[in-house]
Amino acid sequence: MSVLVLADIAASGVALATRQAVSAAQHWGAPIDLLVLGSTDVAAHTQIAGVRRVLHADAPQLAQPVAEDLARVLNGLADDYTVILAAHGSLARNALPRVAALRDVGMVSEAVALLGPHSYQRPIYAGNLLATVDNRPGLQVLTVRASRFEAAALNGHADCVAIAVPATEGRSRVTGHKTAAGERPELGNARVVVSGGRSLGSAERFHACLAPLADRLGAAIGATRAAVDSGYAPNEWQVGQTGTVVAPDLYIAVGLSGALQHTAGIKDSRVIVAINQDPEAPIMQLADYSLVADLFDAVPELVRHLQPEATA
Amino acid sequence: MRIIVSIKRVVDHNVQVRPRSDGSDIDTTGVRMVINPFDENALEEAVRLRERGIASEVVVVSFGDATVQESLRQAIALGANRAIWGQAPAALDQLAVAKLLRHVAQREEASLVMLGKQAIDEDAGQTAQMLAALLDWPQAVAVSELAIDGDTLHATREVDGGSESLEIRLPAVVSADLRLNAPRFVKLPDLMKAKRQTIEALDCTALGIDLSPRLQRARVETPPPRPAGQRVGSVTELIAKLRNEAQVIA
Numbered sequence: 001m002s003v004l005v006l007a008d009i010a011a012s013g014v015a016l017a018t019r020q021a022v023s024a025a026q027h028w029g030a031p032i033d034l035l036v037l038g039s040t041d042v043a044a045h046t047q048i049a050g051v052r053r054v055l056h057a058d059a060p061q062l063a064q065p066v067a068e069d070l071a072r073v074l075n076g077l078a079d080d081y082t083v084i085l086a087a088h089g090s091l092a093r094n095a096l097p098r099v100a101a102l103r104d105v106g107m108v109s110e111a112v113a114l115l116g117p118h119s120y121q122r123p124i125y126a127g128n129l130l131a132t133v134d135n136r137p138g139l140q141v142l143t144v145r146a147s148r149f150e151a152a153a154l155n156g157h158a159d160c161v162a163i164a165v166p167a168t169e170g171r172s173r174v175t176g177h178k179t180a181a182g183e184r185p186e187l188g189n190a191r192v193v194v195s196g197g198r199s200l201g202s203a204e205r206f207h208a209c210l211a212p213l214a215d216r217l218g219a220a221i222g223a224t225r226a227a228v229d230s231g232y233a234p235n236e237w238q239v240g241q242t243g244t245v246v247a248p249d250l251y252i253a254v255g256l257s258g259a260l261q262h263t264a265g266i267k268d269s270r271v272i273v274a275i276n277q278d279p280e281a282p283i284m285q286l287a288d289y290s291l292v293a294d295l296f297d298a299v300p301e302l303v304r305h306l307q308p309e310a311t312a
Numbered sequence: 313m314r315i316i317v318s319i320k321r322v323v324d325h326n327v328q329v330r331p332r333s334d335g336s337d338i339d340t341t342g343v344r345m346v347i348n349p350f351d352e353n354a355l356e357e358a359v360r361l362r363e364r365g366i367a368s369e370v371v372v373v374s375f376g377d378a379t380v381q382e383s384l385r386q387a388i389a390l391g392a393n394r395a396i397w398g399q400a401p402a403a404l405d406q407l408a409v410a411k412l413l414r415h416v417a418q419r420e421e422a423s424l425v426m427l428g429k430q431a432i433d434e435d436a437g438q439t440a441q442m443l444a445a446l447l448d449w450p451q452a453v454a455v456s457e458l459a460i461d462g463d464t465l466h467a468t469r470e471v472d473g474g475s476e477s478l479e480i481r482l483p484a485v486v487s488a489d490l491r492l493n494a495p496r497f498v499k500l501p502d503l504m505k506a507k508r509q510t511i512e513a514l515d516c517t518a519l520g521i522d523l524s525p526r527l528q529r530a531r532v533e534t535p536p537p538r539p540a541g542q543r544v545g546s547v548t549e550l551i552a553k554l555r556n557e558a559q560v561i562a
Contacts, residue, residue, distance in 0.1 A: 066478065067441060068450055090471040094453050097406070097441035106407055106526025109436045119530070124435055125329050129338065132531040172450035172484075175466075176477040186473055192560075217561065236456075236491050241325045241432050242349045243490060250560040261325035267535070271558045273550065279543075288541040288558065291550050301547040306561065 002031040002052070004077060006086035006096075009037060009064075013044045017087035019151035022048050024144045025085050026152075027114040034158070035077070037070070038063035042160055049156040059165040065091075066172045071098035073165060078103055078139060088143035100141040108135055108142040126241035126264040147247065187237065190220035193248045193269075195239050196232070197224040197256025199277070199295060206232040209299050210254065216306040222246065224256045240265035255295045258283025275299065313460075313482075314369045315358040316417050317392065318409070318427040318439070319351040321376060321383045325432055331532040338433075338532055347383050350428025352390075353488035356495040357458060358426050359391030366460050367424070369393045373416050375400045375409055381511055388509055389502035390495070395509070400516035400523065406434075408523040410442035412516055417447060422483065424465075429454040429487040440487035450480045456491035 003025045008015040018034075025032045031052040036045050038058060045054050055077070061069050074084060074095065084099060086092035088110040100107035113121035118135040120142065135142075187193065194214045200206040206227065214221045223233035225240060239246055241261040247268035254275050256262065263286055266272065274287035275298050284290040291298060323329055324344040332339045347355075361367040372387040374380040375398035384395035398412055417425050425447075430437035437453075444451035452458075452467035456475065459466045465480045470489050516523065544550045554561045 064476070066450065067444075067453070071445060090454070093437055094441065094451075097438035098445035098451075100438070101407060101410055101442035101445040104407070106405055107436075107438055107442075108527065109438060123535075124532070125323075125338075125433060126435060127535065128329055129331060130533050130535050131529055132533075134528045134530050136526050172452075172478055172480040174476055175479045177471075177474065178476075179474040189472065235494070238490065250554070250558075259326070260328055264325075267538070271554070271560050272538075272541075273554070284541075284543075286538065286541070288538070289544050289550055289553055290541055291544050291547070293547070298547055302551070305547060305551050 001028070001082045002033060002080065003028050003083040003085060004074075004081040005032060005034050006074065006084070006092055007034050007036045007040065007045060008087055008089055008091055009040060013041055014048060014154070015087075016151055017089060017146035018045070019048055019154070020146035020149040021085060021087045021144060022050055022152040024114060024146075024149040025083070026050055028083055028117065030082070033081070035074070037065060046158040046160055047154045047156055048158070049153040051156055051158040054158050054160045055163045056160060057163050057165050061168040062165065064174045064177060065095070066174060067094040067098055068172055069168050070095040071102065073163075074099045075102045076166065077163070081139070083140040083142075085140075086143050087146035092143045096141055096143060103139055103141070105139050105141060106135050108133055108140075111142050111144045112148050114144075126245050126261070127267050128241075128264045184214065185218065185220050187220040187222055187239070187244050187246060190246070190248050192217045192219035192250045192252070193222050193239070193246050194219045194252045194254065195222035195224065195256060196227055196254045198226040198230055198232070199255030200227065200232055203232045209296065212303045213252070213299055216303055217250070219252075224259065224262050226259070227256070253283050253287065254299060256283060257281040258286060313367045313423045314371065314420055315361065315367045316413070316420060316422045316425045317351070317355045317358045317370060317372045317387070318413055318425065319355065319372055319374045319383055319387055320348040320428075320431045321345050321374060321380050322348045322431055322433040325349070331534060335531050335533055337529060345379065345383070347386060348428050348431045348433075350430060350432070350488055350490065352428075352495040353490060353492045354426040354428050354486070355387055355390055355392065356493045357488060360493070361460065362391070371396065371420055371422070373398060373413070375404055375412055375516065377402060384511055385506040385509070386498055386503065388506035389498045395511045396514050397511050398514045398516045403525055404523060405525040405527045406436050406438040407442055407526055409439050410446055411521050411523070412519075413439070413443045414446045415519055415521060416514075417443070424482060425485045427487055429489050440485050444485035447483070447485070449483050449485055451485045451487075452478050452480055453487045454489045455486050456489045458486065458492065
């Protein structure tokens with residue numbers, strides 16, 4: 001019995017999420033192998049503590065793999081493992097369900113706690129509820145919310161093995177990759193998120209009010225469904241159950257009341273700040289720090305007081 | 313070209329979901345149900361492809377008890393040509409739905425199956441990928457832009473830190489992101505017309521497909537509440553708290 005962890009693709013070194021996934025994999029008390037793709041820094045991965053072997057699948061099509069190719073690699077390895085695990089990023093979300101289906105087993109998405117050999121806790125309804133899920137015994141396929149696990153140390157020395165990679169079938173290929181535009185971090189991964197609601201009043205005022213604050217904090221900008229529906233913000237900015245679920249260190253909610261589907265999508269933020277004229281708004285109850293104020297006074301004042309901060 | 317669109321009936325996102333008192337599942341008594349929003353994006357895109365003459369027919373399918381027929385009628389009112397109600401036990405997991413969809417896709421000789429990137433109740437985000445694997449078709453997951461040119465599908469999909477463009481040879485499975493489009497609203501006359509249309513009933517238990525759930529929900533609970541917050545009196549106080557107490561800003 002052993003555990004296979006799929007490493008995230010890192011531009012250099014080891015992704016934090018990969019170290020966190022390795023530490024989650026310790027749960028089974030079994031040897032851990034790490035699958036590393038393409039031209040990733042293999043040597044760096046051999047230093048992750050707790051890893052027995054690094055399996056290096058090096059082929060051009062795996063630098064930015066389509067799910068079909070990655071699933072074929074994982075399926076070829078699956079006979080040797082009782083657990084296949086990865087951080088809940090887009091790489092694993094794309095490929096692991098395919099592996100589960102090929103193996104005729106269920107898959108657990110975004111486990112936040114590992115309870116038994118095949119029992120897990122995971123959020124449902126955008127984190128409004130927590131479900132305990134029992135998978136059948138046999139091969140376990142899952143992703144974990146990496147931030148819930150301590151990062152494994154970098155003082156190990158695993159062996160490295162190159163593995164054979166099946167040829168791409170060629171019915172699908174990646175033709176391009178675009179990094180999120182501009183200096184702003186991506187909403188789903190940002191350390192700070194500044195969100196606005198309908199109280200901003202117009203697209204111009206939404207931008208004029210929130211952009212300077214986001215610039216100062218190196219934050220992503222989010223919006224409520226109501227603000228998106230009113231045309232104040234593009235729909236890719238929508239935060240909540242029907243948009244993007246976020247869990248930043250700091251979430252600043254400006255001029256938004258805190259509709260259910262919105263608050264469901266921000267509940268896992270470390271610190272929530274709400275600025276609102278209505279002291280009774282639901283967001284004011286949820287927030288760690290709430291300020292009753294006219295946002296058009298308070299936000300510019302915040303901007304003046306904040307020192308420009310370097311983005312991570 | 314025929315497109316299958318799979319829709320799931322879910323609890324409306326404006327409803328506060330609660331566990332049953334015994335914690336065994338979610339209490340859905342008297343709760344408003346809607347089409348999963350991401351499935352609406354998938355349906356809208358399929359209907360637009362037909363309106364542009366790229367697809368010839370849009371067939372919508374949903375699995376569950378008799379109530380899913382209401383969602384199917386709504387989908388017809390939104391532009392689907394016909395509907396299949398997969399009569400099935402309520403507790404289907406993602407793998408079971410993928411197996412049923414494979415059956416429908418093969419029977420209908422579909423070139424494209426579209427669905428939402430995830431359902432807002434389970435948040436699993438697995439069904440499209442599982443279906444693609446079972447059919448041995450390529451996939452495009454969390455798609456925000458889509459174009460079809462002959463038997464080639466061009467998709468832009470959302471990935472960590474940006475987006476990725478894919479070129480895929482049909483047949484394929486596509487799951488829709490919110491950004492794909494803004495779904496139209498249903499019109500009352502269309503809904504009235506849809507009420508008269510026949511929905512095909514498909515007995516899912518008679519297909520010889522193993523639908524037994526791999527995943528069992530043992531318990532549902534409310535997450536621990538966030539600790540009570542504090543009211544601050546001014547912007548300077550707020551900044552001081554964020555800096556010194558919460559230590560989230562420099």
